[in-house]
Amino acid sequence: MAYSTYGRHITMDLREVAFEKLNDVRFLKEVMYEAAAQCGATVVGESFVQFSPQGVTGVLVLSESHLSIHTYPEEGFAAIDCYTCGYTVDPAVACDYLKAALGGRVVGYRALRRGSGAIEDLTTLHLAAANN
Amino acid sequence: MAYSTYGRHITMDLREVAFEKLNDVRFLKEVMYEAAAQCGATVVGESFVQFSPQGVTGVLVLSESHLSIHTYPEEGFAAIDCYTCGYTVDPAVACDYLKAALGGRVVGYRALRRGSGAIEDLTTLHLAAANN
Numbered sequence: 001m002a003y004s005t006y007g008r009h010i011t012m013d014l015r016e017v018a019f020e021k022l023n024d025v026r027f028l029k030e031v032m033y034e035a036a037a038q039c040g041a042t043v044v045g046e047s048f049v050q051f052s053p054q055g056v057t058g059v060l061v062l063s064e065s066h067l068s069i070h071t072y073p074e075e076g077f078a079a080i081d082c083y084t085c086g087y088t089v090d091p092a093v094a095c096d097y098l099k100a101a102l103g104g105r106v107v108g109y110r111a112l113r114r115g116s117g118a119i120e121d122l123t124t125l126h127l128a129a130a131n132n
Numbered sequence: 133m134a135y136s137t138y139g140r141h142i143t144m145d146l147r148e149v150a151f152e153k154l155n156d157v158r159f160l161k162e163v164m165y166e167a168a169a170q171c172g173a174t175v176v177g178e179s180f181v182q183f184s185p186q187g188v189t190g191v192l193v194l195s196e197s198h199l200s201i202h203t204y205p206e207e208g209f210a211a212i213d214c215y216t217c218g219y220t221v222d223p224a225v226a227c228d229y230l231k232a233a234l235g236g237r238v239v240g241y242r243a244l245r246r247g248s249g250a251i252e253d254l255t256t257l258h259l260a261a262a263n264n
Binding site: 005007009011013044045046047048049051057059061062063065066068070072075077079081083085107108109110112114115117118119 | 178179202241249
């Protein structure tokens with residue numbers, strides 16, 4: 001059986017997130033699992049690491065690819081990426097949920113299309129399609 | 133102590149990679165660890181999953197962020213991403229190593245700058261700097 005290699009890969013950077021949230025591995029694990037559930041992804045593996053003196057990295061391996069977060073509590077900064085293969089699971093849903101759960105401000109956001117030739121910005125592709 | 137939030141995030145798609153390599157979780161784990169070592173990253177966590185009937189996802193959590201691979205052996209396709217924070221560890225070194233170890237052809241490659249405001253293409257930034 002063959003699966004579609006089409007996928008969407010979103011990278012999202014947040015600032016002004018509360019230190020306490022970004023340094024709480026239990027809280028972050030909970031919201032990461034909920035983000036995966038919200039977009040209908042299936043979690044098949046995980047790795048969470050608490051850094052010293054602060055900071056957390058968490059990765060969920062999904063049937064559809066992965067969801068990761070890297071935090072810098074002292075900077076109020078979180079770098080998130082969600083990559084999902086196929087057309088069903090939308091990584092934007094997971095990112096939107098994490099933004100709402102963490103708070104703060106989105107300072108960087110890129111959505112890329114993968115697995116269909118060159119890696120392209122989805123916004124560019126949507127614009128091109130809208131203008132056709 | 134504060135750490136720099138500056139980071140580089142490379143996404144790389146490969147085609148025409150041998151089925152056997154892409155479906156061999158032991159081989160993939162070995163080359164992923166070696167890729168991390170080649171670029172001087174420190175591995176602090178891992179999650180590898182073998183899918184049925186084929187396909188592997190592997191993620192290494194690094195002190196510097198993460199390195200992941202998702203394979204579609206039946207399509208000869210591998211989607212890799214390597215995100216490293218700070219200026220020392222260059223994710224391009226890990227990607228180059230994986231390209232050499234896996235073989236195949238690079239069909240998609242994007243290098244993004246994160247943690248310094250908007251998420252920008254590094255090639256665009258390099259071009260702008262070269263033209264200044």
